Amino acid sequence: MPHKPQTILEQMLAKGYTRRDFLRFCSYITAAAGIHASGLSKVVKALETKARPPVVWFHFQECTCCSESFIRSSHPIVADIVLDKISLDYTETLQAAAGHQAEEALHKTMKENYGNYLMLVEGSVPTKDGGIYCTIAGKTALSTVKEAAEGAAAIIAWGSCASNGCIQAANPNPTGATPIYKIITNKPIINVPGCPPIAEVMAGVVVHYLAFNRIPQLDGLKRPKAFYSKRVHDSCYRRPYYDAGLFVETFDDENAKKGYCLYKVGCRGPVTYNSCGIIRWNDGVSYPIQSGHGCIGCSEANFWDNGPFYQHLASFPGFGIETTADTIGTILGIGTAAGIAAHAVATNIRKRKIIKHELEHSVKDEELKATDEEKKGGE
């Protein structure tokens, strides 16, 4: 017998939270999801009346750091709600069911809620050799993701693995690891990159979907604008040192002790879009730059291949590890200078006849004067 699914408010009340807790939760999550304060009533209404859509959470080629991050969300109430429900549906690492039971739960959810469920994916999908490098319940990740996407209302690609391939897709990408948006093209996909993404960002994205039943506003790389529209650099508390031109030269120098900008020791903040500088980690305790280490750009595509991490300019592929654009440029510049010098010498040898001819035909100063005199005399 199909039971009427509970709304989020009902779920919370059943768990012993008060309505006041619920409202506090709503206002927190409204802010966290980047929704204007005027949207609060909409969020409250949605969570009061709407049943939360079923969620299936897949794990493919990944390290589970996204899940780890998510369950450490500083406001556990979010994780409680989402995860309690998820465990009823499907997620490899957190569900109570195992083996055939788990598969049954997954297929039941997919069948009963065809077209309505939210599909969350953690990890990239290997595509080489028929996708044999990641199989679950005897099926490849590739076939699972295609099957599940078929009936999904929307897909959230958790972390850098699912949204840009992360380390598995780093050169030479032996398994053909592929981000979700390159496999599924006919469903709304939200990329939430980061290794892992910030827990509050993950919660914010899910709640946005729960509250409004549509995906948040995305940028050109399908990332929610609310969290990924500014660079880590733009909100960095060390930014004034950057503008002042005060940089850490090495990690053990005086400038490092003073907390100067980490730009010259490879900080990727200026090229990385994320909200680490604002939301920070572990309930706002800190983030990499605050701990004295540059950003490694974990939410940007190809960040593993853009190394070394402690160098501002990446090494160029095919030229050896330490070869940067500047090294190549300097070598080419020296080569050019040598070529010019050789050409100048060659010119004086090869074109000596022309040069000699020109010199012979040059008017001499005395001759010019003589011509002037002649003219005067003629007049």
Add this chain to the structure above:
Amino acid sequence: MKAAKTKYAEYYQIYVWELPVRFYHWINALCIVVLAITGYLIGQPIAIHSSTEASFQYWFGTVRFIHFSFAFVFFFNFLYRIYWGFVGNSFASWKTFIPYTPQHWKEIFHVLCLDVLQICKKPLKSIGHNALAGLTYFLTFLVFLFQAITGFGLYAGMSDNWFTGLFTWIIPLMGGDFAVRQWHHLMMWFFIIFAMIHVYLVFYHDYIEERGTTSSMVGGWKFIEKPEKE
């Protein structure tokens, strides 16, 4: 007037580079020098061990500001030059940049043979750019465009300006800010190497052809030898 036959060559004066072309050239040269220096500094800031508080310093911000403002001058100066390629004289025309006829290619090989490899003897008397120079400038125009697109694309991330917003598509296309910045930086070296060769070749032509190649970009005039009669 008696037709005095001298043993000296006689010359026509020819106005080659019009004032807008000369202005474009020197504004462009200034922009490239400033952009390359500031760009290099942005990529590789000099080390300062200072006891002054950050609030009293802004040199890196100033360097970046100069880079950005010259970028705008550079871009619009370039656009103006494209316009002048359609309304200027025949030496400034877009037709001198794109080798779309067999004559262009014939001249390109001639220049390679005569001036670069120096194995041909047959003289070539092109007045404006020769065809190889034209093609090279066309390639630099493509690099100008690339630098403008990648530069404005990177700049758009920190600006609400609608104009730079027109260039944001380059970021996802190249796979992220990092790659865009990397290529933008590498292309700086193209300008440095181009400038070295360009200046050398101007001197070379001036030296070999004695037609005032160097000064033509200041005053606009070149001197063409009258063909010897009889």
